[in-house]
Amino acid sequence: MSLISKNVQMNDDLRNLSLSGHVGFDSLPDQLVNKSTSQGFCFNILCVGETGIGKSTLMDTLFNTKFESEPATHNEPGVRLKARSYELQESNVRLKLTIVDTVGFGDQINKDDSYKPIVEYIDAQFEAYLQEELKIKRSLFNYHDTRIHACLYFIAPTGHSLKSLDLVTMKKLDSKVNIIPIIAKADTIAKNELHKFKSKIMSELVSNGVQIYQFPTDEETVAEINATMSVHLPFAVVGSTEEVKIGNKMAKARQYPWGVVQVENENHCDFVKLREMLIRVNMEDLREQTHTRHYELYRRCKLEEMGFKDTDPDSKPFSLQETYEAKRNEFLGELQKKEDEMRQMFVMRVKEKEAELKEAEKDLHEKFDHLKRTHQEEKKKVEDKKKELEEELNNFQKKKAAAQLLQSQAQQAGSQQTKKDKDKKNASFT
Amino acid sequence: MFKGPVENKNEAAMSELVPEPRQKPVVPMKPMGINASLLGYIGIDTIIEQMRKKTMKTGFDFNIMVVGQSGLGKSTLVNTLFKSQVSRKSSGWNREEKIPKTVEIKAIGHVIEEGGVKMKLTVIDTPGFGDQINNENCWEPIEKYINEQYEKFLKEEVNIARKKRIPDTRVHCCLYFISPTGHSLRPLDLEFMKHLSKVVNIIPVIAKADTMTLEEKTEFKQRVRKELEVNGIEFYPQKEFDEDLEDKTENDKIRESMPFAVVGSDKEYQVNGKRVLGRKTPWGIIEVENLSHCEFALLRDFVIRTHLQDLKEVTHNIHYETYRAKRLNDNGGLPPMTVETEENHESNL
Numbered sequence: 001m002s003l004i005s006k007n008v009q010m011n012d013d014l015r016n017l018s019l020s021g022h023v024g025f026d027s028l029p030d031q032l033v034n035k036s037t038s039q040g041f042c043f044n045i046l047c048v049g050e051t052g053i054g055k056s057t058l059m060d061t062l063f064n065t066k067f068e069s070e071p072a073t074h075n076e077p078g079v080r081l082k083a084r085s086y087e088l089q090e091s092n093v094r095l096k097l098t099i100v101d102t103v104g105f106g107d108q109i110n111k112d113d114s115y116k117p118i119v120e121y122i123d124a125q126f127e128a129y130l131q132e133e134l135k136i137k138r139s140l141f142n143y144h145d146t147r148i149h150a151c152l153y154f155i156a157p158t159g160h161s162l163k164s165l166d167l168v169t170m171k172k173l174d175s176k177v178n179i180i181p182i183i184a185k186a187d188t189i190a191k192n193e194l195h196k197f198k199s200k201i202m203s204e205l206v207s208n209g210v211q212i213y214q215f216p217t218d219e220e221t222v223a224e225i226n227a228t229m230s231v232h233l234p235f236a237v238v239g240s241t242e243e244v245k246i247g248n249k250m251a252k253a254r255q256y257p258w259g260v261v262q263v264e265n266e267n268h269c270d271f272v273k274l275r276e277m278l279i280r281v282n283m284e285d286l287r288e289q290t291h292t293r294h295y296e297l298y299r300r301c302k303l304e305e306m307g308f309k310d311t312d313p314d315s316k317p318f319s320l321q322e323t324y325e326a327k328r329n330e331f332l333g334e335l336q337k338k339e340d341e342m343r344q345m346f347v348m349r350v351k352e353k354e355a356e357l358k359e360a361e362k363d364l365h366e367k368f369d370h371l372k373r374t375h376q377e378e379k380k381k382v383e384d385k386k387k388e389l390e391e392e393l394n395n396f397q398k399k400k401a402a403a404q405l406l407q408s409q410a411q412q413a414g415s416q417q418t419k420k421d422k423d424k425k426n427a428s429f430t
Numbered sequence: 431m432f433k434g435p436v437e438n439k440n441e442a443a444m445s446e447l448v449p450e451p452r453q454k455p456v457v458p459m460k461p462m463g464i465n466a467s468l469l470g471y472i473g474i475d476t477i478i479e480q481m482r483k484k485t486m487k488t489g490f491d492f493n494i495m496v497v498g499q500s501g502l503g504k505s506t507l508v509n510t511l512f513k514s515q516v517s518r519k520s521s522g523w524n525r526e527e528k529i530p531k532t533v534e535i536k537a538i539g540h541v542i543e544e545g546g547v548k549m550k551l552t553v554i555d556t557p558g559f560g561d562q563i564n565n566e567n568c569w570e571p572i573e574k575y576i577n578e579q580y581e582k583f584l585k586e587e588v589n590i591a592r593k594k595r596i597p598d599t600r601v602h603c604c605l606y607f608i609s610p611t612g613h614s615l616r617p618l619d620l621e622f623m624k625h626l627s628k629v630v631n632i633i634p635v636i637a638k639a640d641t642m643t644l645e646e647k648t649e650f651k652q653r654v655r656k657e658l659e660v661n662g663i664e665f666y667p668q669k670e671f672d673e674d675l676e677d678k679t680e681n682d683k684i685r686e687s688m689p690f691a692v693v694g695s696d697k698e699y700q701v702n703g704k705r706v707l708g709r710k711t712p713w714g715i716i717e718v719e720n721l722s723h724c725e726f727a728l729l730r731d732f733v734i735r736t737h738l739q740d741l742k743e744v745t746h747n748i749h750y751e752t753y754r755a756k757r758l759n760d761n762g763g764l765p766p767m768t769v770e771t772e773e774n775h776e777s778n779l
Contacts, residue, residue, distance in 0.1 A: 026545030284480035
């Protein structure tokens with residue numbers, strides 16, 4: 001009796017059925033949400049902007065806490081990213097917030113490579129997630145997500161237009177992260193100039209093809225608020241953690257001799273709008289866009305780079321396993337080839353070395369022979385000279401002997417003569 | 431409630447946050463585990479609302495499989511659970527149809543909506559299971575089907591250009607119907623559950639519980655539980671996936687009262703002035719949703735109202751991952767079902 005399963009009949013014309021009573025699966029979103037709350041949420045913000053433009057202050061203001069440390073100096077040799085993680089809790093929601101700061105952005109004389117560390121950082125986070133996803137034994141459900149969900153780009157309040165550094169950086173980042181441009185230190189711009197500044201910036205972004213984050217307008221409940229808020233982009237913000245007494249309340253504000261700029265006053269700046277959009281309305285959408293759009297794009301590019309394809313030339317879908325196998329074999333083949341090459345080279349080198357050594361040996365032998373011969377010759381020469389010298393010596397000795405004889409004879413003769421003389425003399429006396 | 435096997439690194443302790451970099455990151459992460467005290471309302475808790483809206487918009491998939499010999503009331507029970515005619519019985523299946531000679535797998539999908547929540551429910555029936563004279567290996571087609579769904583999902587997940595939302599056809603829950611003999615489990619029951627508890631969430635139910643008195647019910651349930659334990663069969667909710675004490679106590683309570691003894695019915699009767707689902711017998715009306723009559727309400731609350739999401743998560747995070755790990759590890763031979771899958775599904779998709 002054969003027990004193979006016949007074709008699974010999938011009823012694809014899914015009928016909409018009506019329920020005759022309360023089933024209870026409308027609690028499903030709650031079940032889902034409860035699970036997520038117990039695990040906690042991750043949210044990672046990247047702040048890109050020049051030193052001193054107010055990134056840290058704005059973060060402090062947004063999240064109502066004093067996050068940290070000393071301000072950066074202007075002497076950084078290059079751009080580097082500093083990430084800090086915090087855990088915030090509000091009612092029963094736990095948020096793992098990571099704020100990444102670009103230290104030294106815009107300070108260098110040559111800013112050509114300023115965007116590179118930022119792009120590398122973002123890619124590194126995607127890569128880490130991809131690696132985890134590709135593992136065999138993986139644990140994605142409790143993976144601490146470090147991918148950047150939102151990038152706040154701080155535009156300096158010049159009042160004119162975007163700097164070219166801004167354009168270049170944003171262009172490099174727009175396909176990797178959700179960019180929300182904001183005008184920092186907005187209290188330095190007057191109201192009428194602000195409007196012109198904003199439209200100039202937006203038109204520049206559009207004409208340069210920079211894709212900033214679009215607030216989602218597909219869901220009715222948020223479509224309206226998102227649409228109205230989008231009009232005010234880029235948000236002109238003012239950050240402050242100091243409180244000033246206004247009326248009978250304390251409010252976050254900046255006190256000037258000519259007045260007080262209230263952070264949370266919508267007439268004064270767009271801080272409230274930013275907070276609404278970033279946190280209270282679209283935080284989940286930002287996370288989703290990061291995962292489904294930016295991450296998927298990165299993943300696709302990376303895998304294609306590694307050589308994986310979805311369909312082979314016959315347009316039959318490849319299974320990843322087949323691709324893995326193919327790649328692995330290819331890789332092993334290459335490895336083998338390299339090994340063979342190296343072996344061959346090694347053998348060749350050894351041969352060469354051997355030949356060289358042989359040559360050297362031959363040379364040495366020759367030299368040795370040559371030296372020996374020379375040595376022989378020298379020796380002979382020396383012997384000859386020695387003989388000569390000996391002969392000379394003999395001659396000399398002979399001569400000496402002869403001379404001595406002569407001398408002694410002469411002396412004898414001389415002394416005889418003297419004696420004769422003496423005798424003569426003596427004889428003459430007598 | 432499941433969160434996955436707690437690793438020694440104690441992921442459960444949320445206050446220490448080092449996002450451990452898997453490879454050397456461009457920036458060294460400094461963990462600042464300060465529980466920053468908030469000086470005012472930020473609005474982080476709105477993320478719950480945002481998430482809820484998002485999930486309601488995307489809708490849910492749920493796939494439930496019913497396994498058991500014919501005549502145990504599987505189709506009726508599923509209809510009662512989802513209060514609509516979702517099962518094979520109603521979609522053109524004739525009761526007079528001959529019992530199939532082999533185990534067939536029939537999946538029927540519907541879309542149901544309640545309270546703004548849309549659910550694509552697929553009921554997978556297995557006619558022919560346990561009905562032959564020789565039932566050896568009759569669970570194999572079922573196991574194959576389950577693995578095929580995992581394979582399909584894996585293929586989608588592994589694509590370069592992936593769909594935004596991969597259609598989920600994996601079996602999230604398998605209701606296994608135990609015949610109310612009053613004695614003990616049959617060898618077929620044990621074999622099936624032994625093989626399948628490793629790949630899918632099995633919820634055993636005692637069918638047609640109106641044939642047993644209360645004492646018989648309790649005794650039978652105890653015996654069944656004992657037998658399952660002795661044979662090492664972990665039914666859902668599995669002990670090993672209890673995350674914390676809260677979960678454990680809640681799930682322990684449920685495990686103690688499983689398997690639920692249920693009665694199904696799609697007919698309504700008038701009892702005490704109310705319309706209730708029930709079965710009419712000469713000696714009284716058995717109310718399906720009355721807890722003193724049978725445990726249907728417990729089963730429904732358990733599966734739908736509290737653990738629906740958890741069923742899906744255990745399937746995704748544990749069973750699917752196990753399958754995937756095994757599949758990717760067996761780099762060597764391609765299991766034969768890959769080829770068949772293509773053939774099978776080509777005709778259906």
